[in-house]
Amino acid sequence: MGWVTDHAPTGAELNACVRCGLCLPECPTFRLTGKESFSPRGRLMAMSAVADGVVEVDESFAGIMDSCLQCRACEVVCPSLVPFGRAMEGARAELAAQMPSRTRAARHLLVGRVLGSPGLLRMATLAVKVGQKVGVGRVLPSLLRRGFAGIRPITPVAVEPGSTYRAVGERIGRAGFLTGCVMDVWFSDVHAASIAMLQRAGYDVVVPATQTCCGALAAHDGDVKDTQRLAERNVVAFANVDVVAVDSAGCGAHLKDYEHWAGQAGELFSKRVFDITELIDQAIASGRIPKSSVDRGPVAVQDPCHLRHVQRIVDAPRNIVRAAGYSPVEIDPDGRCCGAAGMYSLLQPELSRQLGAAKADQVRQSHANVVASANPGCEMQLRSHLGKGYEIVHPVELLWRAVQEDDR
Amino acid sequence: MTLIGDLVEILGPDRVLSEPLERYLYGTDGGVARGEVIVVVLPETAGEVSDVVKAAKRHGSPIVPRGAGTGLAGGAAPAVPSVVVSLTNMKDIEIDLGNRTAWVGPGVINLDLSKLTRSSGFHFAPDPSSQSACTIGGNVANNSGGPHCLAEGTTTSHVLAVEIVTADGEIVLLGGPAPDPIGLDLRSVVVGSEGLLGIITRALVKLTPNPLAVRTILAGFATMEDAVATSSGIVARGVVPAALEIMDQKMTRAVENFVGAGFPIDAGAILLAEVAGHPAAVEAEARLVEQVANENHVTSLRVAADEVERAKLWLGRKSAFGAVAQLAPDYYLHDTVVPRTQLVATMQKIYEIAERHGVLMLNVFHAGDGNLHPLVAFDASVEGQLDIVHAAMEEVAKVCIEAGGALSGEHGIGLEKRDLMPLLYNEADLDAQARLREAFDPDGLFNPQKVLPAGSRCADLGRPIPTGAWL
Amino acid sequence: MTIAAAFARYVRSAVADTGLPECDLMVAPQTIDELEHILDLASEHQLKAVIWGGGSHQGFGGRIDPDLVVATSQLNRLVDWQPEDFTVTVEAGMRVSDLEDMLADRGQMAVLPELPGAATIGGVMAAGVSGWRRARYGPTRDRVLEVDLVTGDGRRVRAGGRVVKNVTGFDLPRLAVGSFGSLGVIAQACLKLWPEPSTKVTVSVADGDRALATAYRPTAVVEADGVAKVYLGGTEAEVDGQVESLDGTVVSGWSWEPEPTGVVGWSLRVPPASTRSAIERLPSGWRYQAGLGVGEIKAASVDAEGAAGLRAWAESQGGALVIVSGPAALYSDMDPWGTPPPGLKVQRELIRRFDPCRVVNPGRLPGGL
Structure with a gap:
């Protein structure tokens, strides 16, 4: 049967791979298992096998695709420039189309609907909040308990849709702020810090009321329709801003990829998307945001895959941490995935656990007890694996705190 | 009991892969050949490898050992339906800085060892371009080279001992930590045996002190002749640089597109030269490199300013094969070696052959030791293309051998170059190779139909071999 | 007839x-x-x-x-010398000293044993012996690019090639080194050459181990009966820089000491880090030359007293104590090699296929092969 959707991996995408194998050691799941079927090359070869009619899209194929973290570390080292992430999203779209099994339908509901709807998400959040109060974490099954342990204490939502925040000092532009889904309700402190720093960087910050979930999780899951719907809504919602500021690396990476989901309008949109760390780093470099002269000690810097491998942003978070008076400590020269990877921690708990534990070990060896991570998924994963005694924050939060302290 | 049943008993179900799609993924490596896999196993100890070999032997199934599958000659692609033994999960490392050695499992990734020993001031010298991915077991099995083998020698000079599982399933240690092990040096012949003589389950490798100083020089030339003349001129003056690498324009452009290291894409050819060692020597040798380049009409010259720039240049060079995919979906390459003095003439002939056959030819090579990698980029899905490529490449091989060269400098013979062996060796030579193989593996259990063309073993040659008790 | x-x-x-x-x-x-x-x-x-x-x-x-x-x-001809390719092909009967003299005229060297006496290329290869410069250039085995063997049953077999890098087929040339003719008589060989360094010096130092730790990749560090010499080669600036870091007496050129001689000659081989310990364990009265950083010790003694204990220790370290010369009676008292290595079965199978009538040097190898 081969492929059935318009989103399937294309011949050009698959042919770009010459099987040199340079991606293998960069792939966290290959490192753990040593199996070709858990490697980017193997996954591409499996896609080619479908394209060539050697195999069908079946459980075995699905298993090989499902094990991918979509961390895209493989893309960085690929001299053939294989668009692996795109091909994988195509394969997931095929799985969604050809194998609409029960588990997939449930996942579809979660990623397409709940996360795409602030109302539904708030209901879920309420449940979490109550749970946190009554200490329900201890009685949850171990799999869920770990995810639960990674959630920050829920605080009141700080950012109201439709609000505008004025630039502090000279105004350099108008930034549209993506509140996102999980970020909005579970990480509102990060939003507060990001908006405050954007103001100091010289942006008027608007929070378009009509915006919605970026659609990354739906895309990773192969949900083409929902992904397109969400992308198109955001393109419209952010039509009138100079830059789109995003404080979740996973969301930013996906917004920068809208050309695949919202055509030419999407491509133009993507050009205006910046991770918050990029914008703040620029402001530090141009002197609009001062560098703190206080020595605040070491901070371990964790590189979210979607920041480092997809958006190729490495220096910005370190510069921000430095500007906040901290000394950044490297924990992993290879920038390996922490195993959070969106819904991966729920769908592939064992691999996710091994990667999370390894990442936590790297943090412990750094002897820093503050970790800066620019992505909510990574943050939750780190928190659940590190346990007490460690603070995991967004780098911009560190800077905002420092600015406030230094102001006093 | 079935073979798979036996294997599951030895390794458990998770380390025996028998699904059709999973087996398909192990049917090929970095080369163009594809074969059929009966089952894939992932042992973790020499004992498990031994049990797997015994089980396969009981069932009469051939065995193909495999590392990371980055080989370019089809060494890990089964020629006949085989059990693939993936050694990727045998990754133990035991470092002995006093003796400047390390015991490594065959699945240890080449670069991982150097990363681990870097802070102690050592590295594992063989550095094939795939070093970030390939395994040391694969390096040992193929006697891999790499740019820096010019000064340091190929893998075989860096292996003190190998532990292998023989075709009988016996675990045997060949060589050792002391120099000149007594008896026939079987270690030396297991190195580079491409999986035909035994399965390597451990190797004792040398660690090389990191150079005190390094200088990496990127020189652009209008013509390939100038680049080659520079490279040969440097060596002829009695300097053995750490590396001397050349890329032609097409290759440079593909590489630059990926790495963005500032390779001069207008140059007809570039030379990447590295001198390393004692600071005083590096100073003098770098001057000589520049001088020889100037004598040969260098058009651009750049010295890497720091480690970051140097790393980027090498990343570019080492990504060359992969970068070819930007031009065409498939590539076929040779790995011939010619005497350095024959480089210019041979290169000219190679480009002529490409032109005559109308194929897209790129060249990237280890100029310092005359190790060429003529590469044709093509689309195998176009009817008849592969035949044209094979025809052109056979001519290339002939030209190199006529120049006094050899078929493979570092990639191995595997499946893809096997039938070219008679270009280089006569009946008696091939028979000797086949006898050697027979002494290790009389039934041809390991990686059958590789390296030696059919009929290599010639019963008519020499005197009959006595059977039974002997000596 | x-x-x-x-x-x-x-x-x-x-x-x-x-x-x-x-x-x-x-x-x-x-x-x-x-x-x-x-x-x-x-x-x-x-x-x-x-x-x-x-x-x-x-x-x-x-x-x-x-x-x-x-x-x-009489098989002592030069077959092919390509100075610009740094390769030379000679018949096996050529004397090492003749070859090195010839190469020196063009500033090249084969880096074989330094004081070879009458030794031939074939002999050095068949016995698998190396010079002290192996510390920097690798053993003799690293030099062999191509070999023509004549098998025990009289077939000429060639393997390898006259290029400096080659993996075409099994590495018979390396296997031939140290084979004592058991696979065939080495008739001709192509060797990889090295440029002779422009500056060469010998530095006598008080502490060889310290010198080894100080010098950057010296050509050799050899200690003979307690006196250590560091051999350096390279550009003048490099050698000067290295000499400065060593505290010793310098003479220009490489000045090699003759091997110790005695009634019995030994080759003691241990892991490099065990060299000092090996020297300390030599029975009293043994004279020695030790390659520091290499683990090879050439020794001479008047008898075999204490040799069994030394051999047992060397073997426990993964090494060997080998008799290289001595009265015939000694060979019947003491195995010249010691405990045979693993893999004898394959060795036997190999020899059987190359020398089926077991003509060349039968019983010369460990295990009576």
Whole structure:
């Protein structure tokens, strides 16, 4: 049967791979298992096998695709420039189309609907909040308990849709702020810090009321329709801003990829998307945001895959941490995935656990007890694996705190 | 009991892969050949490898050992339906800085060892371009080279001992930590045996002190002749640089597109030269490199300013094969070696052959030791293309051998170059190779139909071999 | 035809060499074709043959009472020298000293044993011995690019190639090194050459171990009976810089010491880090030269007193204590090699296929092979 959707991996995408194998050691799941079927090359070869009619899209194929973290570390080292992430999203779209099994339908509901709807998400959040109060974490099954342990204490939502925040000092532009889904309700402190720093960087910050979930999780899951719907809504919602500021690396990476989901309008949109760390780093470099002269000690810097491998942003978070008076400590020269990877921690708990534990070990060896991570998924994963005694924050939060302290 | 049943008993179900799609993924490596896999196993100890070999032997199934599958000659692609033994999960490392050695499992990734020993001031010298991915077991099995083998020698000079599982399933240690092990040096012949003589389950490798100083020089030339003349001129003056690498324009452009290291894409050819060692020597040798380049009409010259720039240049060079995919979906390459003095003439002939056959030819090579990698980029899905490529490449091989060269400098013979062996060796030579193989593996259990063309073993040659008790 | 008649045409006066074993039948082939025929005849007549180069390494291994001595003295031609390619191909009977002298004229070196005496290329290769410069340039085995063997049953077999890098087929050339002719007589070989450094010095130092730790990749550090010398080579600036970091007396050029001599000669081989310990364990009265950082110790003694204990220790370290010369009686008292290595079965199977009538040096190798 081969492929059935318009989103399937294309011949050009698959042919770009010459099987040199340079991606293998960069792939966290290959490192753990040593199996070709858990490697980017193997996954591409499996896609080619479908394209060539050697195999069908079946459980075995699905298993090989499902094990991918979509961390895209493989893309960085690929001299053939294989668009692996795109091909994988195509394969997931095929799985969604050809194998609409029960588990997939449930996942579809979660990623397409709940996360795409602030109302539904708030209901879920309420449940979490109550749970946190009554200490329900201890009685949850171990799999869920770990995810639960990674959630920050829920605080009141700080950012109201439709609000505008004025630039502090000279105004350099108008930034549209993506509140996102999980970020909005579970990480509102990060939003507060990001908006405050954007103001100091010289942006008027608007929070378009009509915006919605970026659609990354739906895309990773192969949900083409929902992904397109969400992308198109955001393109419209952010039509009138100079830059789109995003404080979740996973969301930013996906917004920068809208050309695949919202055509030419999407491509133009993507050009205006910046991770918050990029914008703040620029402001530090141009002197609009001062560098703190206080020595605040070491901070371990964790590189979210979607920041480092997809958006190729490495220096910005370190510069921000430095500007906040901290000394950044490297924990992993290879920038390996922490195993959070969106819904991966729920769908592939064992691999996710091994990667999370390894990442936590790297943090412990750094002897820093503050970790800066620019992505909510990574943050939750780190928190659940590190346990007490460690603070995991967004780098911009560190800077905002420092600015406030230094102001006093 | 079935073979798979036996294997599951030895390794458990998770380390025996028998699904059709999973087996398909192990049917090929970095080369163009594809074969059929009966089952894939992932042992973790020499004992498990031994049990797997015994089980396969009981069932009469051939065995193909495999590392990371980055080989370019089809060494890990089964020629006949085989059990693939993936050694990727045998990754133990035991470092002995006093003796400047390390015991490594065959699945240890080449670069991982150097990363681990870097802070102690050592590295594992063989550095094939795939070093970030390939395994040391694969390096040992193929006697891999790499740019820096010019000064340091190929893998075989860096292996003190190998532990292998023989075709009988016996675990045997060949060589050792002391120099000149007594008896026939079987270690030396297991190195580079491409999986035909035994399965390597451990190797004792040398660690090389990191150079005190390094200088990496990127020189652009209008013509390939100038680049080659520079490279040969440097060596002829009695300097053995750490590396001397050349890329032609097409290759440079593909590489630059990926790495963005500032390779001069207008140059007809570039030379990447590295001198390393004692600071005083590096100073003098770098001057000589520049001088020889100037004598040969260098058009651009750049010295890497720091480690970051140097790393980027090498990343570019080492990504060359992969970068070819930007031009065409498939590539076929040779790995011939010619005497350095024959480089210019041979290169000219190679480009002529490409032109005559109308194929897209790129060249990237280890100029310092005359190790060429003529590469044709093509689309195998176009009817008849592969035949044209094979025809052109056979001519290339002939030209190199006529120049006094050899078929493979570092990639191995595997499946893809096997039938070219008679270009280089006569009946008696091939028979000797086949006898050697027979002494290790009389039934041809390991990686059958590789390296030696059919009929290599010639019963008519020499005197009959006595059977039974002997000596 | 009698055996003597069969070989008559190869019996040549040039064989008259000192130190030759007692043997009625001594031949000296002038070409490799002749060598092939000689070994074919030897196989036909089931003769035990000893191959004689310069006679330097005949003390290695099991003793043989030969029916035939084949001298390689007349197979001593230069076959091909490509100075710009840094390769040279010679017949095996060429003396090492003649080769190195010739190469030195063009500033090149084969880096074989430094004071070879009458040793030939073939002999050095067959015995697998190396010079002290192996510390920097690797052992003799690293030099061999191509080899022409004449198998025990008289077939000429070539392997490797005359290029500096080659993985075409199994590495028979390396296997031939140290094989004592058991797979075939080394008739011709192509060697990889090195440029001779422009500046060479020898520095006598008080503490060899310290010098080894201080110097950056020295050519060799050799300690002889407590006196250590560091050998350096490179550009003038490099050598000067290195000399400064060593505290010692400098003489220009490489000045090698003759190997210690005695009634019994030994080769003690241990992991490099165990070299000091090995020196300390030498029985009293043994003279020695030790390659620091290499683990090879050449020693000489008046008898074998204490040798068994030393051998046991060396073997426990993964090394060996090998007899390289001594009175015949010693070889019956003490195995010249010690405990045979693993993998004897494969070794036997190999030899059986290359020398089915077991003509060349039978019993010379460990395990009586």
